[in-house]
Amino acid sequence: MPTDFNQLTNQLPGLVELCRTYATEGRVASYIPELAHANPQTLGITLHHKSGSFTSAGESDTPFTLQSISKVFTLLLALMDRGEQAVFEKVGMEPTGDVFNSMLKLELVQPGKPFNPLINAGAIVISSLIGGDTPELKSQRILRFIRDLAGDDSPSFNESVYRSEAATANRNRSLAYFLKDNKVLDQDVEPTLEVYFKQCAIEVTCAHVARMGLILANDGSDPLSGREIVPKRYVRIAKSFMVTCGMYNASGEFAIQVGIPAKSGVAGGILALVPGELGIGIIGPALNDKGNSTAGVQLLKQLSEHYDWSMF
Amino acid sequence: MPTDFNQLTNQLPGLVELCRTYATEGRVASYIPELAHANPQTLGITLHHKSGSFTSAGESDTPFTLQSISKVFTLLLALMDRGEQAVFEKVGMEPTGDVFNSMLKLELVQPGKPFNPLINAGAIVISSLIGGDTPELKSQRILRFIRDLAGDDSPSFNESVYRSEAATANRNRSLAYFLKDNKVLDQDVEPTLEVYFKQCAIEVTCAHVARMGLILANDGSDPLSGREIVPKRYVRIAKSFMVTCGMYNASGEFAIQVGIPAKSGVAGGILALVPGELGIGIIGPALNDKGNSTAGVQLLKQLSEHYDWSMF
Amino acid sequence: MPTDFNQLTNQLPGLVELCRTYATEGRVASYIPELAHANPQTLGITLHHKSGSFTSAGESDTPFTLQSISKVFTLLLALMDRGEQAVFEKVGMEPTGDVFNSMLKLELVQPGKPFNPLINAGAIVISSLIGGDTPELKSQRILRFIRDLAGDDSPSFNESVYRSEAATANRNRSLAYFLKDNKVLDQDVEPTLEVYFKQCAIEVTCAHVARMGLILANDGSDPLSGREIVPKRYVRIAKSFMVTCGMYNASGEFAIQVGIPAKSGVAGGILALVPGELGIGIIGPALNDKGNSTAGVQLLKQLSEHYDWSMF
Amino acid sequence: MPTDFNQLTNQLPGLVELCRTYATEGRVASYIPELAHANPQTLGITLHHKSGSFTSAGESDTPFTLQSISKVFTLLLALMDRGEQAVFEKVGMEPTGDVFNSMLKLELVQPGKPFNPLINAGAIVISSLIGGDTPELKSQRILRFIRDLAGDDSPSFNESVYRSEAATANRNRSLAYFLKDNKVLDQDVEPTLEVYFKQCAIEVTCAHVARMGLILANDGSDPLSGREIVPKRYVRIAKSFMVTCGMYNASGEFAIQVGIPAKSGVAGGILALVPGELGIGIIGPALNDKGNSTAGVQLLKQLSEHYDWSMF
DSSP: OOOOHHHHHHHHHHHHHHHHGGGGGSEEOOSSGGGGGSOTTOOEEEEEETTSOEEEEESTTOOEEOGGGHHHHHHHHHHHHHOHHHHHHHSOOOOOOSOTTOSHHHHHSTTOOOSOTTSHHHHHHHHHHSSOSSHHHHHHHHHHHHHHHHTOSOOEEOHHHHHHHHHHOHHHHHHHHHHHHTTSOOSOHHHHHHHHHHHHTEEEOHHHHHHHHHHHHTTTBOTTTOOBSSOHHHHHHHHHHHHHHTTGGGHHHHHHHTOSOEEEOTTSEEEEEETTTEEEEEEOOEEOTTSSBHHHHHHHHHHHHHHTOOOO | OOOOHHHHHHHHHHHHHHHHGGGGGSEEOOSSGGGGGSOTTOOEEEEEETTSOEEEEESTTOOEEOGGGHHHHHHHHHHHHHOHHHHHHHSOOOOOOSOTTOSHHHHHSTTOOOSOTTSHHHHHHHHHHSSOSSHHHHHHHHHHHHHHHHTOSOOEEOHHHHHHHHHHOHHHHHHHHHHHHTTSOOSOHHHHHHHHHHHHTEEEOHHHHHHHHHHHHTTTBOTTTOOBSSOHHHHHHHHHHHHHHTTGGGHHHHHHHTOSOEEEOTTSEEEEEETTTEEEEEEOOEEOTTSSBHHHHHHHHHHHHHHTOOOO | OOOOHHHHHHHHHHHHHHHHGGGGGSEEOOSSGGGGGSOTTOOEEEEEETTSOEEEEESTTOOEEOGGGHHHHHHHHHHHHHOHHHHHHHSOOOOOOSOTTOSHHHHHSTTOOOSOTTSHHHHHHHHHHSSOSSHHHHHHHHHHHHHHHHTSSOOEEOHHHHHHHHHHOHHHHHHHHHHHHTTSOOSOHHHHHHHHHHHHTEEEOHHHHHHHHHHHHTTTBOTTTOOBSSOHHHHHHHHHHHHHHTTGGGHHHHHHHTOSOEEEOTTSEEEEEETTTEEEEEEOOEEOTTSSBHHHHHHHHHHHHHHTOOOO | OOOOHHHHHHHHHHHHHHHHGGGGGSEEOOSSGGGGGSOTTOOEEEEEETTSOEEEEESTTOOEEOGGGHHHHHHHHHHHHHOHHHHHHHSOOOOOOSOTTOSHHHHHSTTOOOSOTTSHHHHHHHHHHSSOSSHHHHHHHHHHHHHHHHTOSOOEEOHHHHHHHHHHOHHHHHHHHHHHHTTSOOSOHHHHHHHHHHHHTEEEOHHHHHHHHHHHHTTTBOTTTOOBSSOHHHHHHHHHHHHHHTTGGGHHHHHHHTOSOEEEOTTSEEEEEETTTEEEEEEOOEEOTTSSBHHHHHHHHHHHHHHTOOOO
16 A cells, blocks of 8 residues: 555654664764764654655754765666676675675685676676776766766765775775686776775765665666666665665565665665655665664664555 | 466476476475485475365376475474474574584584574474374374375375484484583483474375465465455464575575575475465476475476566 | 703793783673683693603693694594695695684685685584494594503593583584585594584693694604604694694684694683694683683793793 | 715716606696796706715706795794794794695784784794895895805896796785785785795706705704804794694695705705705706695605605
8 A cells, every 4th residue: 555645744744753773883984984973863854655746854954974875876887887797797686794805705705706786896896887987987977877877967976085985995905806816807907996985985965875876666667757778677676685685684674674765874874765656865874783773774664564565 | 466376287287297397307305315315306286275276287186295294384383382482492583504404503602593494403392293192193283184185194204214304313312412411402312303203204295285385375275265264474484484495595596586485304395385385396206406395496497487487 | 953851840830820910801602502601710730842841830630621622633634544645635725814613704605615724614524434334433542642642541421511512502503504515525424423512522731732732743753652642744734733623713823923833722721832742631611802812822921921932 | 874975976867867757647836827837847956965075966956946945934033033933923833735825824814913924924023034124125134044044145136937927926915915914914015025925036057055054953053163044942932833734735744755954945945854864955847736846856756765854
């Protein structure tokens, strides 16, 4: 039964305040210095309905960087640029219960092909597949794609987050050189990482992410204009990965407790969607030990239970 | 849009013959001696619609043992016997891209808790949680539950498969003693393995599995009588696991290519379902290198594409 | 320059009291219940010179079970029973820095062959290679070999330690079934483990171990009678393993700090030897976090420094 | 009994020709392009006796780069520059049976400290500990140390091998960034790798390596002049590591079959020594699957057996 959007709009502020209390159980990411400045008490959400209505609550205007949420969209762009076969020659399709930056899986599984495009190793390879002759061109194409999906030109690179990330990302450099050594990464490491770090540093608000989720919820097309932005087949692929591995090594639990496609980032953002109905953007910088927004996951759980959103 | 069951009934025999050609790409499981006798060219399917209609094609009457398909149902029974909290204290919720009987994950992730209930280690722990004072009582309760879901009393233990499995299952013994050492398995190893091997050796046909799938597709209730056999919440949990880890380390690819909850077994059986509509049982003993029926997966892929079954 | 045995005899009681203070840094092994009763303050040593002289200090009469020290002698017996080629078809020659009961290495290195005969997995395989038609015969042959090397018939199986070990050794059972599954272990698991647990439960004193070490220090022959008990080639193999992997994952550090062949056991015993000169037996049940006697290692370090025993 | 140097001198040419036939079982290293040009049939050896006599046979004048042999000497220099405690805070002392460039061990063992100074990860950390404010100064100090030990100023950096190595060493870059991420490597990655690659590219002949080995065989002093070049304690440490992990993951087997301290490099060089007697330098570019010179190992095995060199 479709979600009653009016009821939801009325309930939302109360739910946000209820779930905000869960923020105290989490901690703001500190491994990227710039992210450590975020206020852990922040909680904001925007829901965008395919009718064009949208509603927000909490600090939904707080800007945040996409971080790993960007992996969903670079996957889509790489699929549009290279096609399905070329992408999956380089990256696998399987979820993995490992922590997000483990190198174990790369070493154990010949020949060093990343398990899927939503883990760091996979997303680095995906960055190398984005069309464009230079890192700048690739990054600009990613930004244009994000702006197109967000329906707004304000998303931009947060330069200080980018520089902070680039300066401290030795684990990602290690992964990238490992992939290079295994010939899974064809391009040079530093230009590829520049693209990767830049995509992570695109700054948005909940409204942008909700609109991006709505396009995915509507199989790749703008529900108002009907314009296709992403082919339906690629959206299906993205939604599958969001369900099986979108929430790091809590994806299985999230599938059971919430049951909708979602992708989180270490800045505390969550992209989620109710297929055919809604796009959702959330910001809540306090993270649990799996790297997901504590208050944000709680908010999605309560909404999913109340409105029976689970696909399962 | 709902599946046109008449059209499906007409197309099914042709599709089965088309997909049967894929059987030559696979091989019958040989690690359990009794399974090696199966005919690799066999392909059979039954679909059971919630209206009560059902249709079959190919060698759908060929009996086969449930093998890993049973893991879905022992999970459900353990949830009904012990509740959600007790079950997930012992078994995790996360998919893993590892091969099915790896011990690596158990060793790496403290404290040796299996990643999920559909890998061997997890299913062995689940077997220990089934209610009943003796292995015989536990096994009888599992069989009764299978018969109840199948709507038929003919499913029985195939004693020669059971003995064949029990005699050759040193990897599973190794896993079980490892779990025992880590205190994840509370009960004795051999009685627990007896229950585990027996559930794997329950012999069924496609019609049984299709009926079992239909109950899950209908959220745990018989669509004709309305009788609840399994609580909806537990069915949701089972369907989540089927999507994220039902097809061994090809689950991610299956989610993209087929997109419905399914669970395979090494005898070549597949349980699948279209939520709210259909239960599906398939037998095709020739397996691909991931352990799934080659022809069976192909058949589900063609049906899903044609009738747009994907949840994603 | 040869060790001055008179000086050593005079200094020994003082050194033992000095090193006994290190016992407080360790803990008595508790995973085998029977071992937990040992007094952590115990420290005893016997040195046996090739001239026939011997000297003891501390509680050198405290009986203790060989535990992993037995692995040196079952290796020798297996080499005498089967020859070098047959033994090293089943067990490797390489040290490993892993903790003693890890299964990781077995899984990673195809085809599941244990790295060396002094880790548990390797010693279990070695137990299966000991000549004798039944576990009882194998165990009796091991005991006779130990008595022959000790020059005394009092070493016997400690039945309560054996039963305690057999009842709690699920990790070893897990290893053994894994080896069986990989066809590295040809014989049945439980009879093989019976032999393995029995060899670990042979009870000795420092004097026995010192005499056994003296035979190895003298290349396999009794220095007084000249009788060859073990061929020199096999003693060389055993001494190599004692240097590269005799002290669990502190073998490298021990080679640097002490520099003589040695093997420790979790009951707190240490077998050591100064090639061409001395056999050494030590008991000190308080273990460090690597599983070696804290006071015992300290005693060997002080003796080696003072008498310049290091081979390096 | 001391080696009869005259007899050895007479036998050496014949032994070299005998062992040269083993070269056909190996292959020249190809992962560094410059190394692939070597002639696989080359076999040369120089032995340097503490009396000052030396003897050579085969193509002992063929220049080759030290590669991993340099790890022994940078360890010594780091110990002399920083002291034992500072070095072993950053690098462990334990052998590992893993292949030489595995990242698995770094990930599994907290906190990413390399197992020992002779594996790549350990040697990279050691490079960072060499005294000197710039990579150039560090490299010049290493070269001076090598020349001092070789008793000759002709060893120099082979620039084309250095550049070839630096251009293709993505696995080492990956290791170094991993170490940096774990804060085991304090200095910047590229300057550290410059030092590491340069030390590997120092070009020598068998006579140089034999003289270097002789200094180690003589506990760090020139046997003719009596001048101490390296403190005895540090030589002991180096010899321990050469025995437990000098021949990659064939070190255990080499200890049994040959039984003397040795270190190999992928250019086909071997440094070996008979304590108190001889230094040995060997070149034989055809490598076995463990990365050691096939003909070179065979030559040492024959010499050790004939002259009873084994320490065990």
